[in-house]
Amino acid sequence: MPGFLILNGPNLNLLGTRQPEVYGRTTLADIETMCRAHGERIGVSVEFEQSNHEGALIDAIHGARGRLDGLILNAGAYTHTSVALMDAISSAEIPAIELHLSNVHAREEFRHVSYIARVAVGVICGFGARGYTLAMDALQSHLEGRS
Numbered sequence: 174m175p176g177f178l179i180l181n182g183p184n185l186n187l188l189g190t191r192q193p194e195v196y197g198r199t200t201l202a203d204i205e206t207m208c209r210a211h212g213e214r215i216g217v218s219v220e221f222e223q224s225n226h227e228g229a230l231i232d233a234i235h236g237a238r239g240r241l242d243g244l245i246l247n248a249g250a251y252t253h254t255s256v257a258l259m260d261a262i263s264s265a266e267i268p269a270i271e272l273h274l275s276n277v278h279a280r281e282e283f284r285h286v287s288y289i290a291r292v293a294v295g296v297i298c299g300f301g302a303r304g305y306t307l308a309m310d311a312l313q314s315h316l317e318g319r320s
């Protein structure tokens with residue numbers, strides 16, 4: 174069974190209460206439950222992690238190298254700043270999808286820049302918590318050569 178790492182960056186531990194008008198009212202624990210249930214439906218095992226620390230996110234990506242089949246990454250604000258995360262994804266040599274709950278392109282200009290997108294298979298943003306299961310489907314299709 175393919176295994177996906179679903180990795181969440183800074184401030185996403187506050188989902189549900191943090192700016193709900195932007196990020197919604199679904200908590201990260203709810204999203205983890207959704208992803209695990211979806212993984213069972215589509216035949217994918219899920220590792221789900223969150224950290225507020227750039228180095229810990231890099232370590233998690235390295236830990237997926239040669240062990241897991243795909244990465245779904247909501248790097249939060251590090252998306253817009255982190256060359257180190259971009260390099261970690263390139264080094265991991267597994268397909269990655271960049272994910273955001275909000276539509277970053279409809280927001281401030283600094284959120285239009287992404288270092289992650291340069292090394293990602295694709296980007297999903299603007300669909301709220303549902304984006305996570307959309308990303309799982311997209312990654313599975315990609316691995317099966319369907320997209």
Ligand code: DHK
Nearest residue numbers: 184247249250273274275284
């Ligand atoms: C989450 C964040 O924390 C922001 O820094 C990004 C992203 C957008 C999201 O929409 O999930 O700019």
